[in-house]
Amino acid sequence: MTEFDVVVVGAGPAGSAAALEVARAGLSVALVERGPFPGAKNVFGGVVYGRVLDELIPRWWERMPVQRWVTRRSTMVLTPTQALTVDLRAQDWGQAPYNGATAHRSELDSWLAEQAVAAGATLITSTVVTGRSATGVRTDRPDGDIAAKVVIACDGVNSFLAKEAGLFKAREHNTLGVKETLALPRAVIDERFGLTGDEGADFEIIGCTGDIPGGGFLYTNKESVGIGVVLELDGLTAAKVRPEELIAELKAHPAIAPLVRGGELVEYSAHLIPEGGYRTMPELVTDGMLIAGDAAAMCLAAGIWLEGVNFALGAGMYAGRAAAAAIAKGDTSKAGLAAYRTMLENSFVLGDHRRLRDMPGLVLSERVQRRYPGLVCDLAQGMFEVDNAQPKPGLRKLLREARRTHGVRVRDLLRDGITAMRSLS
Amino acid sequence: MLVIAALRWVDPRPGVDPLTGAVHTDPKASGPSAADECALAHALRIAGPGRCVAVTAGPPAAEGLLRDALAAGATDALRIDDAGANTAVALTAGIRTLGPPDVIVCGDHSLDHGTGATPALLAHAFGAAQALGLVELSMDGELTGLRRLDGGRRERLAIPLPAVCSVEPTGLRPPRASLPAVLAAQAAAIPVVTVDSGPSMVQAGEQKPYRPRPTHLGAPAGDAHHRVLALTGALTERTPPRVVRPASAAEAADELLDFLRKHGFLEP
Ligand SMILES: Cc1cc2nc3c(=O)[nH]c(=O)nc-3n(C[C@H](O)[C@H](O)[C@H](O)COP(=O)(O)OP(=O)(O)OC[C@H]3O[C@@H](n4cnc5c(N)ncnc54)[C@H](O)[C@@H]3O)c2cc1C
Numbered sequence: 001m002t003e004f005d006v007v008v009v010g011a012g013p014a015g016s017a018a019a020l021e022v023a024r025a026g027l028s029v030a031l032v033e034r035g036p037f038p039g040a041k042n043v044f045g046g047v048v049y050g051r052v053l054d055e056l057i058p059r060w061w062e063r064m065p066v067q068r069w070v071t072r073r074s075t076m077v078l079t080p081t082q083a084l085t086v087d088l089r090a091q092d093w094g095q096a097p098y099n100g101a102t103a104h105r106s107e108l109d110s111w112l113a114e115q116a117v118a119a120g121a122t123l124i125t126s127t128v129v130t131g132r133s134a135t136g137v138r139t140d141r142p143d144g145d146i147a148a149k150v151v152i153a154c155d156g157v158n159s160f161l162a163k164e165a166g167l168f169k170a171r172e173h174n175t176l177g178v179k180e181t182l183a184l185p186r187a188v189i190d191e192r193f194g195l196t197g198d199e200g201a202d203f204e205i206i207g208c209t210g211d212i213p214g215g216g217f218l219y220t221n222k223e224s225v226g227i228g229v230v231l232e233l234d235g236l237t238a239a240k241v242r243p244e245e246l247i248a249e250l251k252a253h254p255a256i257a258p259l260v261r262g263g264e265l266v267e268y269s270a271h272l273i274p275e276g277g278y279r280t281m282p283e284l285v286t287d288g289m290l291i292a293g294d295a296a297a298m299c300l301a302a303g304i305w306l307e308g309v310n311f312a313l314g315a316g317m318y319a320g321r322a323a324a325a326a327i328a329k330g331d332t333s334k335a336g337l338a339a340y341r342t343m344l345e346n347s348f349v350l351g352d353h354r355r356l357r358d359m360p361g362l363v364l365s366e367r368v369q370r371r372y373p374g375l376v377c378d379l380a381q382g383m384f385e386v387d388n389a390q391p392k393p394g395l396r397k398l399l400r401e402a403r404r405t406h407g408v409r410v411r412d413l414l415r416d417g418i419t420a421m422r423s424l425s
Numbered sequence: 426m427l428v429i430a431a432l433r434w435v436d437p438r439p440g441v442d443p444l445t446g447a448v449h450t451d452p453k454a455s456g457p458s459a460a461d462e463c464a465l466a467h468a469l470r471i472a473g474p475g476r477c478v479a480v481t482a483g484p485p486a487a488e489g490l491l492r493d494a495l496a497a498g499a500t501d502a503l504r505i506d507d508a509g510a511n512t513a514v515a516l517t518a519g520i521r522t523l524g525p526p527d528v529i530v531c532g533d534h535s536l537d538h539g540t541g542a543t544p545a546l547l548a549h550a551f552g553a554a555q556a557l558g559l560v561e562l563s564m565d566g567e568l569t570g571l572r573r574l575d576g577g578r579r580e581r582l583a584i585p586l587p588a589v590c591s592v593e594p595t596g597l598r599p600p601r602a603s604l605p606a607v608l609a610a611q612a613a614a615i616p617v618v619t620v621d622s623g624p625s626m627v628q629a630g631e632q633k634p635y636r637p638r639p640t641h642l643g644a645p646a647g648d649a650h651h652r653v654l655a656l657t658g659a660l661t662e663r664t665p666p667r668v669v670r671p672a673s674a675a676e677a678a679d680e681l682l683d684f685l686r687k688h689g690f691l692e693p
Contacts, residue, residue, distance in 0.1 A: 002604050037453050106453060124607060142603040 004030040004122070006323050007137055007148040009129045009161060011038035013048075013309045014293025014316035015154035016112035017056060021320025022152075023119035027327060030146055031113065031121050032139065034128040039109025042156075043271035045179060046102040046219035046226045047202050049310040052348075054097070056317055057115055061098050065107035067221040068200025069093060070100040072193065075304050076255065078207040078216075082377035083255035094199050102200045102219050102226075108309075129155065131164055132289070149332045150323040151289045154316055157272045159295030167283045167291065173276025173360070175214060175301070176236060178243040179228030180251075182263025186223050192259050193220055204304050206363070207373030208250045212239050213364040216250050217306060218259065227251060227260055230273060230301065232364055243270065273308070275301040275364070278357035284344070285337045292319040300352060302359035302423075311349055318343040359423050362416060371406045372416075378402040426475045426527045430468035430494065431516055431547070432461045433535040434487035445634045452486040456493075459594035460532030466597045467590075468530040469498045471564035476500045478523055482507045482515045488615045495610035496602035502615050509622030513546030518620040526551065528568060529589045533558050541591065548589035556584045557591045 008019045011033035022029040035041040047070055053060040071094040074087045093099040117123050128140040136148040153161035157174060193201040205216035212235035219226045229246045236243065251260050274280065274297035281297045284290065292298070293312030300307045322340035326332045344350040362368055382398040403410070435458060436450035457465070468477050479494030481487050482505040491502035505519035520526055529551070534541035541557065548555035559582075561571035568584040573593070584590065602610070645655035654660055671677040685691040 002608065036456075040453070110453065122608065122611070124604070124611075127604070127607070139604060141607065142601060144604040146604070 001135070001145050001147050002030075002143075003147045004028045004136075005148060005327055006030075006150045006152060006320075007032060007129075007146050008121075008152045008154055008320075009137065010034075010153070010155040010293075010295070011113045011116075011123060011125075012042055012109060012154060012156055012293060012312060013112055014295070014298075014312035014319070015152070016109065016116045017313045017316030018152045018154055018290075018292060018320035018323070019113075019116035019121040019123075020056060020119050021317050022324050023116060023121040025321075025324035025328075026120075027324055029116075029121045030148070031116055031123045032127050032129050032137070032146070033113075033123065033125050036126050037106070037110055038113035038123070038125070039104075039106040042105040042109055043177065043179060043269040044105055044309065045177070045217045045228060045306055046104075046221065047100045047306075048103050048108060049100045049307060050098065052310050052314045052317070056313070061096055061101075063111070064101070064103070065111050066101040066103055066198075068102045068195070069098050069198050070102065070202045071199040072195065072201040073100075074201065074203045076203055076205040076207075077373045077376055078205060078253060078255065079374050079377050081254070082374075082381060083253070084377050084380050085255070094197075100202065102202070102221050104221070112313075129161070132161060137161075149288065149327050150337070152316070152319045152323060153289060153291045153295050154293050154312070154319075155295050157274045157294040157297075157299075159291065161289070162282050162291050162295050165286055165289060167286060168280075169282065170276070170280045172274065172297070173280045174272045175230050175232050175275045175364075176243065176270060177228060177230045177273045178247060178270040179226050179268070180244075180247050180265055181221075181224050181226050181267040181269075182260055183224045183266045184260075184263045188262075189220050189223070189225065195220065204306065205250070206368070207377075208253065209235075209246055209369070210239065210241065210249070211370070212236050212241070212246070213366070213369045215306075215363070218256065224266060225260060225263060227256075230275070230306070232275075244268070273301055273306075274299050275360050277302065277360040278350070278353040279361075281353070284341050285334055287334045288332050288337075290319040290323060290337055290340050292316045298349060298353065300356065302356050302363055305356075311353075314347060314349045315344060318347065318349070356423050358419050362419050362423075365416075367408065367412055367416060371408050375402045375406045375408055378405060426472065427524055428468045428472035428475065428477045429520055429523070429526045429529040430461075430465040430477065430479045430499065431520075431529055431531045431543070432457050432465060432479060432481045432490055432494065433512075433532065433537075433539070434481050434483040434490050435536045437536050439537070452484075455486070457490050458532055458536045460534070460592060462599060463592050463594050463597050464530045464532045465494055465497065465499070466599045467562045467592055468528070469599060471528060471530075471562065471568065472500075473564070478503060480505065480516065480519055480523075482512055482519065491615050492610040492613065493602070494599070495613055496606045497599035498602075498606075502613070504615050504617045506617050506619045507622050509620070510625035511622035513543045513550065514622035515620050516543070516547060517550040518622070519618045520547075520551075522618050525587065526553075527586050527588075528564075529553070529587075530562065531589070531591045533591045533593050544589045544591040551587055551589065553587040553589050554585045555589050556582050559590055559592045560595050562590055562592060 005027035006022045006029045008015045008031045011031050019029045019031040072089050074085050077084045129137045130140050131138050136146045138145050200220045203218040208216040213232040214230045216229045274294050292315035298311040298315050326336040379402045436455040440449040477499050479491050479499040479502045495502050505515050507515035531544045556570045559570040570582045572580050645652045671680050686693050
């Protein structure tokens with residue numbers, strides 16, 4: 001039988017980071033990926049926050065395959081005829097050591113896996129892990145069992161390995177992310193989004209998914225833009241709408257249409273996102289196995305944030321370190337691997353998730369989704385509308401009217417405000 | 426017996442710049458075509474326990490294709506690093522380094538606008554029989570192939586050795602490689618033969634963007650003001666642009682026909 005010290009399942013960001021750390025510790029590690037190459041099957045909106053890479057790959061920004069460095073971060077609240085945008089521009093983010101970058105998954109994931117291979121990991125592609133065996137994992141290849149002291153499950157949302165091990169206790173909470181990549185000439189993107197050189201823009205949008213809880217995004221690449229929506233599955237099923245119709249509506253919105261007009265559709269992709277956050281995370285450690293990244297619902301999808309790659313990289317890195325340490329100590333039982341959870345708790349991975357644990361529920365709530373976008377847009381419109389025969393209405397009056405129009409009670413507004421403040425403070 | 430699977434490493438969906446005509450290929454998306462995978466499967470089957478060599482002329486990234494062939498059962502592999510543009514010449518030079526081949530199997534034509542000429546050119550170079558566009562190939566004492574004819578008919582061919590056979594993409598694929606074979610293939614050294622097959626024998630003209638020929642126009646007469654007016658056509662009378670929004674395709678067609686009639690391009 002094929003033997004390695006560690007087998008990592010899935011060569012996404014979590015898997016490659018885990019394999020890199022294990023290989024650096026001088027252990028043998030197999031990185032098993034079902035796609036023909038890392039990233040072949042992977043989808044994301046497009047922004048990767050690389051700060052966590054500082055610990056993994058020194059001066060990563062000089063080598064990582066980047067489309068654009070995000071210097072413009074806009075949060076948009078939409079109603080069918082209104083848009084309210086908080087538009088942040090930070091030129092610092094366009095210089096080393098940078099903040100976020102847009103990237104293509106096929107390039108990013110391949111590059112990350114190359115780092116692991118360069119450190120000594122063995123990448124095995126076009127191979128599906130079909131489950132755990134007494135000594136490691138089974139794959140779909142003839143003679144395909146791999147024996148390993150530790151299995152690190154980085155097999156993404158819907159993790160077969162985590163489910164098989166019965167690690168999910170809470171109901172999983174997945175949303176569907178769908179994305180269109182629209183080709184546009186570089187100069188057109190620069191002009192429409194107000195960018196120069198390698199600068200990029202990142203728009204996170206709420207209020208663009210009709211009756212379905214969710215959100216939207218718009219990111220710039222070098223010569224394309226990625227536009228998409230994230231949709232709660234139950235809502236999507238009930239609404240009987242096709243996701244591409246919602247992207248079409250978003251593209252036709254008066255605030256978005258001028259940005260994407262004339263874009264040629266070059267790719268359509270869809271993928272599940274584990275949006276439930278902290279409250280839906282499975283147990284992260286069991287005898288001989290660790291779970292990292294989307295497999296452990298570590299994607300932070302809390303309205304104005306859609307971050308999964310950085311959490312996956314962080315979790316994979318700690319999983320790799322914990323596995324190597326447990327093997328060195330000769331104890332790969334649940335207790336021997338428990339340092340993994342401690343490392344996550346002391347880092348941003350569980351730190352952020354714990355703090356923001358109420359945000360996914362709040363963001364996907366009926367009020368935030370259906371009532372607040374109209375409320376804030378009406379409030380802003382009321383403030384800036386000039387009705388000169390009349391004196392300007394006070395903010396309190398405007399708020400009262402907007403609350404009435406959108407059926408928002410003061411009690412709910414306060415409660416949601418407190419939840420948000422508590423999460424963010 | 427020496428059986429060669431001559432495989433082409435190709436991007437099935439390259440990007441073409443509409444303005445310059447430049448072709449962009451993605452090494453990650455590149456690999457063998459369905460016909461080439463079929464060719465490898467046939468080569469492995471007719472070689473049986475004998476020697477089956479997977480050969481490709483391509484860049485270092487094409488070695489992935491050769492490693493897959495090794496994992497699937499090829500006994501060895503060869504990459505030909507060709508500085509020229511004549512695939513058949515490069516393949517011939519590379520294959521000669523392996524010894525005289527008994528059977529060379531190729532896909533019927535490569536995906537990147539291949540004409541299917543490579544197998545025929547190989548047959549000529551090796552003085553071998555050629556059987557092209559086969560849907561079946563088997564070695565049962567003698568080499569036989571099945572070829573599709575018009576009207577749903579088939580013809581069975583007895584093919585003398587040495588032979589070059591090209592196969593159509595049917596459902597046959599190489600066997601799924603075992604995990605130990607995949608790992609062994611990853612570690613295998615791929616021999617490389619460097620050749621220069623020379624510039625392309627087919628000259629298709631220079632690749633360049635479409636640019637209409639410039640026409641010499643004399644400078645207009647008069648002072649600067651009049652010359653600018655003449656050059657820009659600013660005050661010249663002309664039909665103003667008209668925006669129409671026909672409700673249906675039929676109305677749009679009528680609109681266009683009316684326009685062409687009005688301007689004398691169609692009989693009234
Ligand atoms: C539409 C959309 C937009 C997003 N936008 C962003 C964004 O802008 N920024 C951000 O940071 N995050 C974003 N995310 C989230 C992000 O993509 C994920 O959180 C991140 O990819 C998780 O990484 P991972 O390594 O855990 O899992 P994945 O990236 O899903 O990788 C899992 C890997 O495992 C492989 N695999 C699965 N099962 C098996 C098996 N049985 N055997 C072998 N291999 C297997 C898969 O092929 C895959 O390569 C977005 C997600 C979606 C869907």
